Amino acid sequence: MVTGVLPLALEDATKIIQVFLLTGKEYVCLMTLHDSVPTTKLLSIMEEFVGEIYQKPPLRAAVKREVRKRRVYYIKDIEIDDRLVLFRVGCQAGTYIRKLVSDIGEVLGVGAHMRELRRTRAGPFTGETIHNLYDVLEMSQAESQEKKEEITRKVIQPMESAFLYVQKIFIRDSAVNAICHGADLAIPGILKLTDGIKVKSTVALFTLKGELVALARALMTSDDIMNKEKGLAAKTVRVVMPVDTYPRMWKAKSIHCSQSLPQEQVQGAT
16 A cells, blocks of 8 residues: 655666665655554654654565664654544655554554555655656557657656755866766866765766766865865766767866866855
8 A cells, every 4th residue: 555656767867766765755654553542642752753763674675674773854744533643754765654653653552553655755756746657658649749749748857857955066068078987076177066065975966057967976065165176076976978978178087177266156156
C-alpha cells in the first residue's frame, strides 16, 4: 500500500540519479495503533520525533542494518480517528517511515504499524507535477508528431529540474570544456554560487545559461570561495555534459585563468 512520487531518469540523466538520494522527501502516512492512547500523549510523543533521530533500518531493507542518524523536518496535519492516525512527515532522504511508525508505537507502549503510505514529494517533484503510465501511453499513441511533442514536454523534464534544492556553482563559459574533460574547478573559473556550501558536500556545476555540466565535491565552503582569489574549489566527480559542447580553452588538469575574478562579482553572488 505504498504509492506516490517516483522520479525516473532516462539516458544521460541516469548519471545524476544520485542527486535524488540527497534531497528531502515528504510522505502522508496512515498509522494504526495497536491500542488506544490519549490524544495529548500521542501528539507529545510524535513531536519528540521531530529533529535528529537514530534509526535502524527494518529487516526488509536495501541497506545495511546499522543504526544511523536521520533528520525529521516536521510532522504535521495530524488527524486521529480512534487507533488510526493520519499525518504528514517531511524527512531526510533515507528515513524509513515504517520504522518511524514502529518506534512511535514502541515509545507509546502500545505498538503501531504503517497501514498506508504515499510519497508526496521527492526533492523538487511533487504530487501536483507527476504523471502516470496512462500519460506515457497517450504520448506513445499520439496521432500527430506535434501532439506527441506537446505531451512529451510535459511528461519528461530536463535533468536540470532535479537540482532545485542542490547547491550550485555557476562557471565561466571558457571553463566548461575543461570540466567536461574531468578537470577540477579552480576559483578563477567561478562566477557565482549558492550559499551554504560545505566542504565535501555535493555541488552541481552549471553554465550561466542554466545547463548542467557536472557533479562535484566541494573542497571549500561558500565563504572561502567568495573570499579567496585562487585555489581548487571543487573536485569533479561526474561529468554530464558531452565534451566539446563549448569551445576548448585549456589543456591543463585544473582550471586557471590569467585574470582574477573581480571582488564585486564574488560579493554579488547568490
